[in-house]
Amino acid sequence: MKKEKKLWIFALTIACCSLPSYGMPLDNPYCKRPTIDDSASLLGITPSDSQKLTYFLHGIKTMLHHEAPTMNQAMVDKILTTLKCANQYDVEHTPVLTVIDYSRPSSEKRLWIFDLKGKKLLFHTYVSHGIKSGILSSNYFSNQYNSKASSIGVYKTDKAYYGRHGLSMRLDGLEKGFNDNASNRAVVMHGGWYVDEKFVKKYGRAGRSWGCPAVPSELTKQIINTIKDNSLFVAYYPNENWFLKSKYLHCDNYSHLPQVAQLETNATEPLENRDEILFAEKNNNNKREENEPIVVMAADSYQRIFNTKVPLKRMLRRQINHTEYVALNNKEFKNIVADNPELLNSATKDGSNELCFVIPVIKKVRGYYATEMQIIPLGKIKEVVTSSTQKNQPNYTIHFQTNASIHLKTTNQFIRWLGL
Template sequence: MRKALLWMLAVTSTCFSLSSHKHLHEKALTDKDGDRIIKIIAMISPELISPKTTNKSMTEIADMLLASTLNTPVIEKVLKTLKCASEYNVPHNNILTIIDYSLPSSEKRLWVFDLFEKKLLFHTYVSHGIKSGTLLSTSFSNKFNSKSSSIGVYKTEDTYYGRDGLSLKLDGLDAGFNDNASNRSVVMHGGWYVNENFIKKYGRAGRSWGCPALPLDLTSAIINTIKGESLFVIYYPSDKWFLKSKFLNCDNFSPTRYASVMDTEIKSEEQEHREPVLFANINSKNLGTEPILVMSADDYERIFHTKPPLGRMLRRQINHAEYIALSSTELENLVISNNKEALNTVYFVIPVVKMERGYYKTEMHIVDLGKIKEVRLNVDPSQNLASVKSYTVDFEAKPSIRLRTTNEFIRWLGL
């Protein structure tokens, strides 16, 4: 019977993935789902959780997981991970953290459990990498500078204070999927763009450069709970991960067999369009240090009657407010409509790098250039507006400056 159940688990939860685009969280758990999970838990030695754990308490763990709103496929993979971690003698404590990246960032998709107490400790929001998708995370990478999230099994390490405040180091245990996390500086930290108010206002969480960022008000509590050798499973329904991860295949794992699955990158056809933004062409050859044209997110929504685009939001707030970099099309609309009131809400900002706790930290500062008198479109009279390549901004009291457009990647722009 045990072999039959193991075979069932391998077939139903290892070989086939489920599409994240169908929002699996909307599917209600059935009695059949619960029975299947309990049978899977029964296959796991109780001692892997604690020497004091009994079969009865394992059933309580099953009840805890089933009651947590976790999807059945996620629970199956997590239980298999616990079993395989035990077989591979991976030391870990009683805390278990789970992220379900098949869910959109507008939903709570991080859970923290105490396996001794059979208790849910936290359930909250978490970000994904800026190259992993927008609302949904659909691309994952283990490569340096990919700015993508990495799925798989991790173990938490020590804390430190970095540019994002209290942070937690993560040790990726899944070869090919996340074992480069430490070299990529993928850590857990807080982010103002993951706070619930931000998500409710803009429709989704902001994005990190690959780190699982938490709401600021929960960062300290969660990090101090899960630090120090706890298991951390980041789930996504990927056939590559289901097939290649040793933590999902300890019953039939063969290095020779799985060596053929060399490509562990999970890529999506989704390509985010980057609109040209405007910067002041003053005297620097470094685009990243030139003043950029912005408007507060609140003014943007009021003037353009649309939600602010997070892809052009500054990665740092200014006086606790969000700002949007203006596109060339938006500026042209303001100029053509002669909207003086709107032009008075436009600012120039620059990045200022400071040293804090031994790390370089970027802040955004408003540059005082005075009140804008006029914006002129530099266009050939014989051509139409499509030929506009630059703009001249005249100020009431300061010298004029020329604006140019770029759609290049700017490190402090885009959430």
């Protein structure tokens, strides 16, 4: 008999695989991740089998209400329609469904992963959005290259690989004009320390990516190995343009829909309001370059000294020895010099200086070039002299006991490794 393409909806084959939302162990030899071929004997739904499809979708709706009670009804309806249309278009996929609700702020758990056959929630956790999509919440999405924004719509997961972010997974956008540039934009799922629950609770929101859906680092391996290789992945946002033009939301009458899609939710790309930071001028061209260090402080020290929230927009995108650092602005440095000069040479509990100078260092990791941050030891500060007549934006000259003096200036130019 000729084998029909089918939408296979199946469960993890043994009870040990039906685990709670914190994840599933990958190294358990008794918990095998099923494949499409493994599921062939379980349940197949052909596009013409409307009765079986209706029954299946009713079961999924019940599961979503039970396993994800905080998910809003509008999103549930779109998920069910997506599953129906994927079946209608004969889209072959595994039984695992990933859903992101980008209408929720990044301070909330807004990623769900379901076992569609077993009617189980496998994961419910945090996920990042692109740095251009918003700060706490998302309100701008793009399919454009170099946009640094998230894309919404329906995807299929692709292969896992090791890249500059460690274990990562490629995404194949299925919707022209909405997310079909995802692969070429290098929009992938990867882990991020800035999405860990500890980070979110400490700073009030997750850090932001350059458009990738980054997940907590401690769950990266479990999540990627669960959803990789041909599962459905839906990035949801109540965008009228997507609601109107997505083929996965209109499989009954898609031929009558407008065929030109444009994703941006807001009419224009949001302006970046970057804070000015201090850097050491070495090249005497009034422009910060990569070899010129910036002035930073450990985030914990920053919060203690200034008694205010840590500005994630000025946080380094790379930790140093598992510690977060924040770039200082002119006002903060001026406060230290005037009111707390002892901090210029004081040390933290681990022996590092409260005030540090850092530069990026490019290293090859697993065949990819990755940026790491390095502290430059300049020695003990002897004196700080204000070297500008501008009261609001003074420049400084720092004299060291043993090293050459440096001049500090301000900049608000884009720095690729700065800002979460």
